[in-house]
Amino acid sequence: MGRNTIPNNPRAPSVSNWRRLLADERERLNFPDLFYRQLEAMADALLASGEVDAPEHQNMIHLAAAGREHAQDCQQEAYQVHWRNGTYQLVNAAGASPGKLVGGRYVPDYTAAEDDLTATGVVELTPEGLRVACRTLRHTQASIVDLQLVTASGSLYVLHPLSVHRDGVDHPVLTDPDAFGALLDVLFASEHLGEARRVHIRQRLELSLFRVCRRCRNTLQREDCPICSGRGFLPRVTADGVLARASEEERKTC
Known part of the structure; x- marks a missing residue:
């Protein structure tokens, strides 16, 4: 035998x-x-x-x-600012896009495809951080830090969030600061909101590019706040996709 x-x-x-x-x-x-x-x-x-x-x-x-x-x-x-089930448009400094990241998978636009990125690319967490890796050959196609994606040849793209898939539904990401501020005011100012409405508003605020100011949280008496200049909230990321870390002054007040 x-x-x-x-x-x-x-x-x-x-x-x-x-x-x-x-x-x-x-x-x-x-x-x-x-x-x-x-x-x-x-x-x-x-x-x-x-x-x-x-x-x-x-x-x-x-x-x-x-x-x-x-x-x-x-x-x-x-995953501080990168949602695992999110959809992102890749946009370079010239405004061109080679495709999207959809639920951790790269979906190329073949009219403007990036040579380093292929449809076999999936987002994975490694000891070195987030990487877009080939599903079959396991080689790295790109790295992701905050909302910046850098390909193997050095091409830089900002990941513009479009939506996040939760409970079978694609929820749009809130990117308008005025809309975020208005929802924040409704949540903190109204005493007559039902619990379901409160949960819905919190979910919308969570899926956004902004965060509540730690110093003047839970109050509308914020005109003199040195952290947010009275807006009541701060950006999660800078315009170029980098995580907006808390300032020294903000950390001291928390």
């Missing part, structure tokens, strides 16, 4: 497979909950079969939980 050439199942319960999955950065950073559940199930199976004892099992669960927590922290940092 010939040698069995069927490859081992990488998800079969074994200590080596458990360690292999623990070291899988792509799985951990992009799917932390699934990563944890798979490691937990494998560790439970190994305990049940007697391949590991109780202390070893507890250590495996601890390592899996620590890996998930670290991945969640990395996701929170990477």
